[in-house]
Amino acid sequence: MTNIVEVNGLTKSYGKMTAVDHVSFTIQPNKIYGLLGRNGAGKTTIMQMISAQQFATSGELKVFGEEPFENSRVLDQICFIKESQKYPDTFHVNDVMAVAKSLYPNWDDAYAHALIENFRLPLKRKIKKLSRGMLSSVGIVVGLASRAPLTIFDEPYLGLDAVARVLFYDRLLEDYAEFPRTVILSTHLIDEVSRLLEHVLVIDQGKLILNEDADALRGRACTVSGLATAVDAFTRGKEVLERTAIGAAASATILGTLNERDRKDAESFGLEFTSVSMQQLIIHLTRTSNVGKGSEGE
Numbered sequence: 001m002t003n004i005v006e007v008n009g010l011t012k013s014y015g016k017m018t019a020v021d022h023v024s025f026t027i028q029p030n031k032i033y034g035l036l037g038r039n040g041a042g043k044t045t046i047m048q049m050i051s052a053q054q055f056a057t058s059g060e061l062k063v064f065g066e067e068p069f070e071n072s073r074v075l076d077q078i079c080f081i082k083e084s085q086k087y088p089d090t091f092h093v094n095d096v097m098a099v100a101k102s103l104y105p106n107w108d109d110a111y112a113h114a115l116i117e118n119f120r121l122p123l124k125r126k127i128k129k130l131s132r133g134m135l136s137s138v139g140i141v142v143g144l145a146s147r148a149p150l151t152i153f154d155e156p157y158l159g160l161d162a163v164a165r166v167l168f169y170d171r172l173l174e175d176y177a178e179f180p181r182t183v184i185l186s187t188h189l190i191d192e193v194s195r196l197l198e199h200v201l202v203i204d205q206g207k208l209i210l211n212e213d214a215d216a217l218r219g220r221a222c223t224v225s226g227l228a229t230a231v232d233a234f235t236r237g238k239e240v241l242e243r244t245a246i247g248a249a250a251s252a253t254i255l256g257t258l259n260e261r262d263r264k265d266a267e268s269f270g271l272e273f274t275s276v277s278m279q280q281l282i283i284h285l286t287r288t289s290n291v292g293k294g295s296e297g298e
């Protein structure tokens with residue numbers, strides 16, 4: 001199958017402010033992507049352009065091989081769940097479900113109702129009387145039950161408690177295994193979602209600074225710990241992201257893959273390795289990125 005999304009030099013400016021700056025990447029079918037980055041990085045703007053809710057200032061954008069604007073062949077295949085979705089004042093939860101059913105060709109009503117029970121949503125309650133977390137759950141139910149070939153979740157869980165967030169991750173993984181589709185998940189809770197992600201795109205100040213397979217990313221750094229003197233000897237000349245020490249013990253997070261010789265050295269120093277969290281690595285990359293010279297990915 002061809003790429004689900006292809007963007008090339010995509011740029012969005014608001015007056016003098018460039019929100020998305022010459023971004024190029026592709027989204028492949030049947031993968032879960034994380035679109036990550038700090039506040040104001042440009043994530044929502046990118047997702048809005050993909051789903052034809054914003055015009056690009058320049059650059060190329062193809063979704064399902066076509067221009068998305070006013071193109072029902074494309075738009076029928078996209079479900080975009082955003083943090084601050086507005087509903088008509090008179091709507092109850094079941095009205096939202098009825099509208100979603102009419103909008104999404106792959107909608108599964110039985111699945112939607114199972115999710116409504118899982119998330120303990122009161123079907124007959126007015127949307128405006130729902131708590132903030134319940135409102136997020138409504139979006140999650142719609143996003144999952146839409147089974148849209150391209151499902152985009154933009155920070156879908158404002159106010160959602162930890163139990164409901166885990167429920168979302170578990171249901172997403174289960175349903176995705178049964179009905180593969182392409183999912184873009186934008187979030188700040190990187191460690192929470194890292195187990196879901198197959199590919200990671202990191203945006204910083206409008207630029208794409210990382211476009212990498214999640215497993216490769218996980219292997220890009222590690223933490224060594226042991227006696228402080230041994231840690232320091234081992235890490236000399238290596239790029240250290242962070243070093244902490246308690247008494248005579250220390251641990252240091254180093255960037256880069258270790259070769260066989262490094263591993264033998266570490267062993268002889270009595271050091272232990274642990275993997276680094278995706279969040280830690282991304283925080284480092286966005287802290288140190290020189291976006292003016294940033295990579296434009298593939």
Ligand SMILES: Nc1ncnc2c1ncn2[C@@H]1O[C@H](COP(=O)(O)OP(=O)(O)OP(=O)(O)O)[C@@H](O)[C@H]1O
Pocket residue numbers: 014017018019037038039040041042043044045046
């Ligand atoms: N309609 C608009 N007019 C002017 N500037 C805008 C508009 N929409 C977004 N921006 C600006 O574009 C930049 C990118 O915003 P965007 O919402 O895409 O970021 P984000 O990565 O989704 O942030 P967050 O994680 O905080 O939601 C920000 O500086 C924002 O202020």
